[in-house]
């Protein structure tokens with residue numbers, strides 16, 4: 001067990017701007033495997049076929065990383081007061097600034113550099129959505145938070161508006177305690193979801209979720225959900241905005257890389273509708289919207305317009 005190194009890693013993670021850094025011991029995720037299998041069998045993943053791949057690695061990190069012993073989970077707070085609460089199209093808060101994949105990967109690489117400076121024989125790899133790793137399960141096991149009924153990881157002191165990443169390593173670090181569920185009798189997220197995508201506590205049918213439809217889904221949007229998008233054209237924050245843990249505890253971040261571009265802040269509905277491919281490219285370079293691309297964002301806008 002390496003207590004001193006554990007503390008150094010946690011201090012450095014904080015310096016790098018992560019709000020959370022907690023450790024879990026590598027184990028096989030047997031409970032999660034049952035839920036994942038059922039979710040896939042029910043086709044709740046829709047056309048996200050990458051979720052079907054490497055299931056065994058998703059469950060057991062030892063198959064992904066030789067001699068894996070510890071998972072270092074980090075959380076990056078992206079909470080900010082809504083910029084587009086006026087009468088315009090909305091994008092989810094996580095996508096206001098620079099693409100979080102770049103931010104987290106870059107900061108985790110710095111953390112690995114530090115670990116290797118102290119102990120050059122260590123093997124360590126950083127992950128942010130880039131490999132079959134169950135971010136939320138590890139965050140829960142390391143005590144960062146619990147997986148709420150809306151299926152997001154919630155921290156008691158700051159809510160759920162944070163992104164996750166991890167380092168898997170072959171050093172044995174001091175692990176933290178798993179977090180308990182604090183949803184209790186609440187069901188606000190399930191009750192408010194406009195498309196009934198939360199079909200049961202902790203179970204999300206992505207095929208109905210505005211986030212999936214606006215970000216991941218590549219075909220024409222389904223007509224039966226036409227008037228339910230609440231002006232969202234990229235992602236959806238509705239089931240998080242209503243969560244009492246966010247209302248009570250979410251604190252705005254102060255992270256320059258996550259701050260929205262001024263031009264995005266000022267886009268009116270009309271600006272969005274008339275956005276050219278060139279303007280889109282300029283404003284959304286290196287953001288998460290760039291991945292979804294101009295065509296699908298315009299598809300989303302036109303879908304909402306066709307309901308008015």
Ligand code: B12
Pocket residue numbers: 032035036039048051092093094128129131132133134135136137147150151152153154160161162163164165201202203204206209211212215216234235236237239
């Ligand atoms: C696929 C995916 C999606 C899909 C499906 C979401 C989902 N719930 O799985 C879609 C496109 C819809 C999506 C949307 C969003 N996503 Co997403 N997504 C992922 C991804 C790539 C995999 C998630 C996964 O493994 N799903 C598999 C299913 C089986 O897991 P699950 O639904 O979470 O179920 C778990 C529990 O609920 C429980 N469970 C399941 N069934 C049951 C049944 C019972 C009875 C019980 C008790 C428990 C239980 O076990 C499961 C395993 O732990 C992760 C990144 C990663 N590599 O982990 C990001 C991730 C989960 N997404 C993230 C974010 C930010 C979002 C959005 C908020 C973005 C937005 N604003 O639009 C929304 C939130 C929507 C929501 N309410 O969850 C963050 C979440 C951070 C956090 N604090 O939790 C992640 C971790 C990305 C990251 N690196 O930060 N996402």
Ligand code: SF4
Pocket residue numbers: 150192193194195196197198204208209210211235236237238239240
């Ligand atoms: S993200 Fe939106 S559509 Fe998806 S489950 Fe939450 S409220 Fe429903």
Ligand code: SF4
Pocket residue numbers: 148149150151182183184186187188189190239242243244245
């Ligand atoms: S709204 Fe209520 S039930 Fe849903 S995640 Fe938050 S505390 Fe849990």
